[in-house]
Amino acid sequence: MTSSGRPTALRLLRLAAYRSFYRLPFTWRKRLVRMGSTQYVIGAVTIVRDADADPPGRILLLRQPPGPGWSIPGGILNRGEHPAAGAARELAEETGIRVEPARLRPGVPNAIVHTGGRWVDMVFEVSVPADDALTIDEAEVHEAAWYPLDALPRLTRPTARLLAHYDIGPLAGQAEDD
Structure with missing residues (x-):
C-alpha cells in the first residue's frame, strides 16, 4: 500500500492472479502447482x-x-x-x-x-x-x-x-x- 492507504499496482496484480488461480478447477490448480514445483x-x-x-x-x-x-x-x-x-x-x-x-x-x-x-x-x-x-x-x-x-x-x-x-x-x- 502507498502512504495514502491505496493498494499499489503490483499488489493489485498479485491479488487478481490469486483470485484467477482459485477460480480454476481443482485439478487444473494441482497441475499448475506441480509444474511449478521442484520435483524429486x-x-x-x-x-x-x-x-x-x-x-x-x-x-x-x-x-x-x-x-x-x-x-x-x-x-x-x-x-x-x-x-x-x-x-x-x-x-x-x-x-x-x-x-x-x-x-x-x-x-x-x-x-x-x-x-x-x-x-x-x-x-x-x-x-x-x-x-x-x-x-x-x-x-x-x-x-x-x-x-x-x-x-x-x-x-x-x-x-x-x-x-x-x-x-x-x-x-x-x-x-x-x-
Missing part, C-alpha cells in the same frame, strides 16, 4: 552388512551397468510404496536376499537429499549372513561381492558420497550436502 525422484537403498563378520565388518556391493564402479542395492520407489517396502523389494530383485521390511533399520540420517541430481535416497541397513547364496538379476547386476570396510573397491561417485554420511568409504568424514 525418491529412491530406497540398503547398506547390507555381513552379520558374521568381525570388525571392521563387510558390506555387500554390486557392480551394475552402465558404469565401472560399485554401488549398494537400491532403486526407485513405486508410486505410493513405503520406503522400507521398496528397499526390501529392490534388495530381493537385485541380490535374492529376502527380508521383511520391518527388519530394515532406518539409517541415520534416513534420507539423503542429492540436490544436484534432484533425488532423495531413503537409506536402510540390515545384517545378513554372508554365506547365504546371492541370486543376482543379471539384467541389472553384473556382479555382487562382500567387501571389508577398510578395502572397498572403486565406488560410483553417488555411492561414495552416500556412504560418507555413514563414515564408510573413501569420502568417510567428508559428508556434505550433495
Whole structure:
C-alpha cells in the first residue's frame, strides 16, 4: 500500500492472479502447482552388512551397468510404496536376499537429499549372513561381492558420497550436502 492507504499496482496484480488461480478447477490448480514445483525422484537403498563378520565388518556391493564402479542395492520407489517396502523389494530383485521390511533399520540420517541430481535416497541397513547364496538379476547386476570396510573397491561417485554420511568409504568424514 502507498502512504495514502491505496493498494499499489503490483499488489493489485498479485491479488487478481490469486483470485484467477482459485477460480480454476481443482485439478487444473494441482497441475499448475506441480509444474511449478521442484520435483524429486525418491529412491530406497540398503547398506547390507555381513552379520558374521568381525570388525571392521563387510558390506555387500554390486557392480551394475552402465558404469565401472560399485554401488549398494537400491532403486526407485513405486508410486505410493513405503520406503522400507521398496528397499526390501529392490534388495530381493537385485541380490535374492529376502527380508521383511520391518527388519530394515532406518539409517541415520534416513534420507539423503542429492540436490544436484534432484533425488532423495531413503537409506536402510540390515545384517545378513554372508554365506547365504546371492541370486543376482543379471539384467541389472553384473556382479555382487562382500567387501571389508577398510578395502572397498572403486565406488560410483553417488555411492561414495552416500556412504560418507555413514563414515564408510573413501569420502568417510567428508559428508556434505550433495
